Amino acid sequence: MTLHDYLRVARGRWKIVLFGLLAGMVTAAACTWSMPRQYSAGITIYISEQSGVNGISGPYQANPLPEQKVRSYTTLLAGTRVARDVANQLKLGKPADEIAGEISASGQPGTMLLTATVTDRSPLLAKEIADATGDAFTRLVAQLETPAANLPAAVSARVVEPAALPVDPVSPVPAMNFGLGVLLGLAAGYALALLRHALDTTVKSADELQTLTGAPNLGTIAHDADVPKHPLTVQEHSRSPRAEEFRKIRTNLQFIDVDRSRKAIVVTSAVPEEGKTTTLCNLAIVLARAGQRVVVVETDLRRPRAADCLGLEGAIGLTSVLSGRVTLDDALQSWGAALLDVLASGPIPPNPSELLASGQMANVLTELGRRYDMVLLDAPPLLPVTDAAIIGAACDGALLVVRHGRTTRNQLKAATSALDAVSARLLGTVLSMTPESTSNPYYEYYSALEETDPDLEGTAPIARIATGPRREPKRNGKSNGLLSGRLPVDALDAL
Incomplete structure (x- = not known):
């Protein structure tokens, strides 16, 4: 990395x-x-060596104490022998090893000074142990350095700085x-975080998505917490970065298989809750605003949501037509002042897969393909059921919606394998619910533009589509005539 x-x-x-x-x-x-609070009290001990033939004592100043002696005195000062004498002197009732653990000793290099520091929970006891340690050590040095009876000790130790009562804890x-x-x-x-990243097998980038599927990524849709309440982003917030992403998907989709003017595309996902229905509905709106004749077909006969997303009634629809109860013209519903048409799911059947694989379904797709430039079919996820694969085999291709940070690589491979098994062509992918980035150039451009020109906020003025007027599909065997060619679209959609 x-x-x-x-x-x-x-x-x-x-x-x-x-x-x-x-x-x-x-x-x-x-x-x-x-x-627990710990308090430290320390003492300073001066070591002097006796000299002179007449027994006159004085500090040894020619050289400092040899290093071996310094280490020996330091070890003795913090040893159990001195600690035992301290315990006996203060009648502490503690073992010598425990008292020795509270004493630390060191020698100052180049000097004849030793320091002993006692750390204890009680500041008073730390001071008492430090003073007792100095007394016990001086007695021990005098005993060890006396060459013989009636002769002065060769080295003496004196406490030159007694312990002070500690006020602030050191720990x-x-x-x-x-x-x-x-x-x-x-x-x-x-x-x-690194471990979680290493164990994470979900798809998080468009490049990774393209590598795994071998199909082009047509766009990425940022996560929007307001989508559950207002799923039709391009209708209500036409200048948002999210709406612009749908326009990019529209443009990229139009360059796929350019020799075929009319396309039937199934929009599906690997697993549920990946945003395929909202992606389909918003894509249908931007395609229709570009002047194409679009129909949305709700082929998810298990958990239909497209009609609800568009605010239409789903009681009569595809299953009604397949069962022969109503005609196709009667089941089609117009949305958005005849902007596009919708064929809802109708009553949920007990055998969705059989209905979608029937010859009657093939006839419906053929008829819709004859009337419309773009037929968008909202299908169930690929992995739980086979409905999407069945529909994909009868269409010109499939558009796979993949949710950022949720769909795993194995699920994505299984979904593409399900399409390959029925020879369904994967036209492209859409990475949905990606983390929103304010570094989006479109976001920065229009944020700055709206700050300088408040008139750009809100609904755009009506613009004439460059492709000119179009005919509305026949309903009940009659044509409703020409549309005006003037639709409530924003300026960008007029291009």
Whole structure:
């Protein structure tokens, strides 16, 4: 992985990194609050060597104490022998090993000074142990350095700086604990983010989608939390970046199989809840606004949603036509002032797959293909049922909608295999519900444009479609005549 990849992981999994940071801070706070307060008291001991033939004593100044002696005195100062004498002197009732664990000793290089530091939960006890340690050590040095009876000791030790009563605790240190908690939390959070990234098999980029399917990616649709309430984005927010993405899909779709002027395309997905129905409805609107004759066919006979998305009645529709109860002309509904037509699902049948594979269904598709430039069929997901594959084999191709961060690579491969099994052509893919990016050039352009020209906000003026007027498909055997060619579209749709 490159540095850019690591940064992308941190940006994409920022919630995990933030969770690790917060966990580290909470842990540091809990440890700081629960740790017992420790107080330190220290003493300074001066070592002097006796000299002179007459027994006159004085400090040894020619050279400092040899390193071996310094290490020996340091070991003795923090050893169990001195700790045992301290325990007996203060009558602490603690074992010598425990007291020795509270004493630390060191020698100052180039000097004849030793320091002993005692750390304990009680500031008073720390001071008492430190003073007792100095007394016990000086006695031990005098005993060890006396060459013989009635002779002065060769080396003497004196406490030159007794212990002071500590006021502030030396442990815990909140600043250090919080700093360590932040660093460890960030490291743990990022490590968890890397692990999650390594284990994540979902599709998150258009390039990866194109590599896995071998089909071109026609566009990416950003996630919009308002879609469940207002699914027809291009109708209500015609200048949003999301609406512009549907126009890009429309343009790319028109360049696929340019020799065929009329197309029947099934819009499906690998698994449910990937946004195929809203994608189909918005795509149908932008195609119709470009002057094409469009019909939406609700072939999802298990959980139909297209009619509800468009605000139409679905009680009479495709199954009504297939069963012979009504004619195709009677089942078709006009939407948006005859902008496009819709063939709803009708009553949900017990045998959807058999109906969709019937000869009557083939006749309906043939008739719709004769009347319309674009027939868009909303089909169920490919993996749970075979309906979409059956319809795909009878159409000019399939458009596969893949949800960002949800559809896995295995599910995507299984979906494309289901289409290949029936020789259905995968025309392209749409990556839906991608994280919204304010760096979108279209978003930046129109945000700046609306700030300078408020008149551009709201509904665009009526514009004449460049392709000129078109005829409305016959209903009940009669033609309703020419449409005016003037539709409520925004300026971009007029191009």
